[in-house]
Amino acid sequence: MSTRESGPLGKPALLVIDVQGDIKTPRYDPARHFPMLQFHEYMQRIPPLITVARASGIPIIFLQEVHHPSLIDFGRELDGFERIHCIEDSPGNAIAPEMGRRPEDFYIRKRRYSAFFGTELDIYLKGLGARSVLLVGGFTDVCVHYTFADAHQRGLVCRVVKDCVAGSSREAHDAALQAMESLQPGSICGRDELICELAGQQ
């Protein structure tokens, strides 16, 4: 663990954002053009990265968006394109079993898009001494992008794994990747490239 701090990522934490429900079945809805066509394929690329991160001693933090069945905690979230989603404790909202979450992993429920908004993430990252965050999950253009923006504004080094995130549409996914790269140049990487980097840092 100690040598890791000398690499460009310092001490990273892996944030697995909103990988919920069935990730094996395509869920593309042509009527709404939502989410992007390859959503399930991109999500299925995450578990090998989690395995490598675990082996490298990188803490894994699972983020799960939840909303109360009474809908009182949606705020403005139903005033745009999104419909009712992520009702807490509903079977379709469980973290995908393929992610292999373990009891020792960190687990945070959130009621907004950013993983920092109204959650204990700041406290966990501080306690872990994390100076960088690796982001995977969905949607690229919503929860990932806005978690990235908050991490960036807190001075954390960010990496978005471009083939382990998927968006509300292909166009929005691409635009969000561009926006994040513009905010923090060098922050977009591929999964296998990141795996090599993590192995090299060890």
Place this chain on the structure above:
Amino acid sequence: MNPPVVCKPARAIIEGNPALLVFKGAAEYPEFSALLGAVREQGAPVIFAEAAQRRLAEGLAAARPGEHWIDLPRLSAFLGTALSLLLRQRNVQTLLVAGGRTNVEVHYSFVDAHQNDFFCRVAEDCMAAEPPALQEGALKAMEYLQTGARQTAAALVRALKADRAHRPNP
């Protein structure tokens, strides 16, 4: 198992009470002065957000007594500032935004306004992205969050005037 069916309410451009958040460079757009005038005419709060150093260098000429200045230590006008408190104290529900970089200060302030339960509308003809290629993506992302997010300054002025006509005298 299915979530309850709820019809989405149609939202007005101005829901409740408005305020105007002004970022750097707004005054360079000719459409901006009418927007600022309409907000002032309604007596709605105006908040100028800028980095403290720039404010000192350029003076406070644009703000009138009773209007607000906030230092912008990061990108979102909500981060490390009193903006959220200020808006609640002034009983604001709809935040109008002009100036700044569409893909940076505007987009991330919009997201924080949204997550803090405010309605948010941007005058897309009073802002520009840096680089310019990111303008459309940022505007579409905001419209994804709140239908009606994208407005022109003229449309906001019309909405403010119509809204004012429906209000009892202050």
